[in-house]
Amino acid sequence: MLFNSIDFAIFLPIVFVLYWFITNKSIKLQNLLIVVASYVFYGWWSWGFLSIIIFSTVIDYTVCRLLSKAENNIKRKLLLWISILANLAMLGFFKYYNFFLDNFVTAFLFFGKDIEANSLNIILPVGISFYTFQTLSYTIDVYKRKLKPTKDFIAFCAFVSFFPQLVAGPIERATHLLPQFFRKRVFDYSNAVDGMRQILWGLFKKILIADNCARYANLIFNNSADYSGSTLVLGALFFTFQIYGDFSGYSDIAIGTSKLFGFDLMQNFNFPYFSRDIAEFWRRWHISLSTWFRDYLYIPLGGSRGNTLMKLRNTFIIFILSGFWHGANWTFIVWGALNAIYFLPLLLTNRNRNNLDAIAKDKLIPDFKEFLSILITFGLTVFAWIFFRAENIGHAFSYISKICSSSLFEIPKFPGRLGALTTIILILIFILIEWYGRHGKYAIEKTLFKKRYLRWCFYYTIVIFIAYSFMTSIPQDFIYFQF
Template sequence: MLFNTIDFAIFMPIIFLLYWFVFKKNIKIQNVFLVIASYFFYACWDWRFLGLIFLSSIVDYLVGMSLAKTELKSKRKALLLTSLIVNLGVLGFFKYYNFFIESFQEVFSLFGRSLESSTLHILLPVGISFYTFQTLSYTIDIYRKRIEPTNNVVSFFAFVSFFPQLVAGPIERASNLLPQFERKRQFNYAKSVDGLRLILIGLFKKMVIADNCALAVNEIFGHYPEYSGSTLFFGAFFFAFQIYGDFSGYSDIAIGSARLLGFDLMQNFNSPYLSRNLGEFWRRWHISLSTWFRDYVYIPLGGNKGSQAKWARNIFIVFLVSGLWHGANWTFIIWGFIHALFFIPLIFGNKNAKFKDIADQNKLLPSIKTVLQIGSTFLVVLLAWVFFRAENVTHALLYFKGIFSISLFSFPTVSRGLVLFLIIYMIFEWLQRDRKHLLEIDFINSRPLRIAIYYVIVFAIFYFSGDTQPFIYFQF
């Protein structure tokens, strides 16, 4: 069930009304209702994979309960290993089986040997990377004694399957989301209004920005030999906004839908294309995943401790694993490698955490220095996106060859209206950079003016939306 369809437009109000007006008095029934609604939501994709969510939920619930009952180190490690094997085993089989088999075949062929091995036609369960990491963090945090396990199986199943963020995040921590299922929720008008605003801006990002950019991206990437270097550059430029509008739009709708039900999910995007270096970019882009890798991969590897060689090793591991998490293709691994190459100098120069403030706070216009910092960071991110979008490594290399040709300096054959629209959109992001989201406009005292803004956005969604495209991150 897509957020940007009539199905969800019917589904969400029904859930909202039943949740608040029929099941409001009993939190247990509310949670049971959310589990049923979430499983139905997922079944609309493919009911056959509901068993995987159930398996992940029951295994980690039982492992968490068992961890609470023992202090024996060997038994605790065995329990943690059980969770890791089950969750990563299922994820690995469905997502990476064919990739590794085909990669082994290619390696053997380089030495003139033929490796006979069959690959399977395996469907990738939507959202498996997201809910797998969510349940794993629960078990790991209990193992580390950072949280206590819940003995409420319904609350835990609701935590794992919560439909607003089930398919594409944010990847929630049990310490934040699980307690919200175990305490009574009260309807909050202000929170619900803000939730609606988030849903509205999320639909705008997806249907107006991402889907329109997708049309240009599909054409340019699909017929790249026919276009000039300047047009290919703008193809990458459009993809940068397609994936941003697509994924941040999904996150906004997810967070907004959760707020309608009385839940607070973590922020997943914070104007990442206004970042002044890659360190700031990764604190603003897919925040739930980047912090997950920081806490459960980078720090356990040693983080910034030890020699600089170990620092570099840890950075490369995190970004390569991050690339592999996104998909079973060498293009994603190279994408992670590129980010690691540019991130390591920041670590060595102690500049990765340099920009934690708001750029040129309280200033209407950015300084020249800020413009150069944002521009250079965006250029690195934009070029790395080519590998992310390309079908394979050869496609990406030929695309780059086309970009860096003499035709890079020719006039691009792209929609100038779309380019201008994206620039205007980023101006609004700059003006709203110190707020939680683009439609946080309570500072406008005139209520009619605020309502007029909402109506303009609704009009834009209906009038300017592109052809409906699937959310990009559903494939991950």
């Protein structure tokens, strides 16, 4: 079920009413309702894929119950690896089977041996990368004795399948989200209003920014050989705002929806395009994934401790795996490796934690040095997104080579330029609002207008534009559904 659909607009109020008016006397009933609602939400795409979530839930619940009784270290490690291998095997089959098979065949062809191997027509279950990592965090934390395993199977099912963040995050830690299913939830009007405001901003990002940018990003990337270098630059910029509006918009809707039910989810984006270096960008982009890799892989590998060779190894492992997590394509691996290359100079010169303070703190606009740093970091990010969006490595290099040609200085020409101009104006307005609200958890968390009537005019303007766009175009899937 899409957040930006009529189905969800009907589904959410029904669940809300049942949650606060029918099951509000019992935490167990509320948790059971969340499980049922989450399964309906996920099953809207394909009921068959519910079996995968249930399998993952049962495996990790059982393993952790056994871990609570096991004292022998060998047995504990065996149980941990059962969970890890079961979850990664499931993820690997659905997401990476054909990728490894095709590359295996290609490798043998390189050495002159032709192997016959048939690819499988595998449909990737929506959100499998997200809930797999979420359940793994639970098992690992129980193994490390950071968390006591729950005996309440329904509460654990609710944690794994919680519908607001089930298919595209944030990837929650069990230490943060799971205990919330055991606390009595009391309806908080101000928190619910804040949630509605964040949902509104998420829909603005998705429907007005991401979907409009997607129209032109897809046109230009899919026909890149026909356009000038200047047009391709514009296409890369459109995709840059598409993926940010799409993914951070989903996170805003997920977090806002959770607030309606009395839950607190972690912040997943913190205005990443205002970052002053790549290290800061990765502290602000897809925070739940980057911190997951940091805590469960980077630090256990040694982190930034040790000699230079170990630092290089750990950095490349984390970034390449982060890229590979996004999909079974060499473009994602190159994207990850490119970000590692960006990051290394900062790490090796101990400047990777230089920009921990607020951006342009207590200032309306950044000073020249900050502005230049933001601009350079943004440019590097846009360049890397070309690999992320390209169909394959060859497409990415041909796209870049066209940008580097003399056609870079031509006036951009492509169908629908007038509509694209409107989208560019929307992007500029979006940037201004984000900049003004950069010190909040989301751009319009704090009041943009002191006068109430201006504030409501602003909200209603957004609603009208969203409604118009919704009625005149087909709702688009969220990009990260494919990951």
